[in-house]
Amino acid sequence: MFVRTWIVGVAALVASCGDSGAPTSSNVTPVTPPPDTTTPTPPTTFPAGPKGWVQGKVSGDGLTNVYQVFIPANYDPKVKWPVILFQHDGTSRGSDNQKQLLIGLGPVVKAQEATWKAITIFPQTDTNEPLRPGFMRVGPAALDSVRMHYNVDPDRIYLTGISSGAIFSYEYLYLHPNVFAAFVPISADICGLCIATSSTSQRDLALMLANRMPKMGYWQWHGLTDSVIPVQDARDINAAWKTVNPLVKYTEEAGVGHGQAHLQAYADPALWTWLYQQHRGQ
Secondary structure, three states, X not given: OOOOOOXXXXXXXXXXXXXXXXXXXXXXXOOOOOOOXXXXXXXXXXXXXXXXXXEEEEEEOOEEEEEEEEEOOOOOOOOOEEEEEEEOOHHHOOOOOOHHHOOOHHHHHHHOOOOOOOEEEEEEOOOOOOHHHHHXXXXXXXXXXXXXXXXXXXXXXXXXXXXXXXXXXHHHHHHOOOOOOEEEEEOOOOOHHHHOOOOOOHHHHHXXXXXXXXXXXXXXXXXXXXXXXXXXXXXXXXXXXXXXXXOOEEEEEOOOOOOOXXXXXXXXXXXXXXXXXXXXXX
């Protein structure tokens, strides 16, 4: 395995939300979306670069986080490639650069390394910092680094996450609605206190988000027996989002709890067929 380490400077941390996936009004500062300036301009040509699993680091504000990127075996730097950014759940935090590969999308990519079709990014937030600033800082910086080193198709950048990783991805989308062609949240609801002036209903939050990105592909997955995030929250999000974009998809998994919904989602070939068909702005 060829290993390369990249160091990426990042902006100041956003407000902390604590270690749980359920922020409270006392420890979350709402954010106002700025103009959507996305990433530095990538180079016009790219070197061949390493393939397989590549390690990287994100440094800034006295903190260093790690991530891994999978580069497909047939990567060609002359061709624009789709990218998937995966945001792990709260159990995968650390600094070993391994735990984020053990559940969710990691095992799926490992099982299909020879045929996997997308550059795939696996950031890891650290146990020494609260969840929210970690997810808001590491994933975006890792994506920026990949875009500078590999030939990425800007119209086929996809976001997915499970549990906390998906919850805080909604805030990332709110701040940067023009980056992603599609979003696949699993076992998540929307953190209203992260993106609004006060806690509001899931339906209202979904409408606010959907109206900022009306053409983005969206496929939501949730377990019917989820005891952490009520299935009704997912249903409300889906119903509201569909009023803006009737093409959005929702899958509710019978007999599945909070920590299992991703197993069926990522194992479903229909998800990947649909995902690779999504293009930004279409």
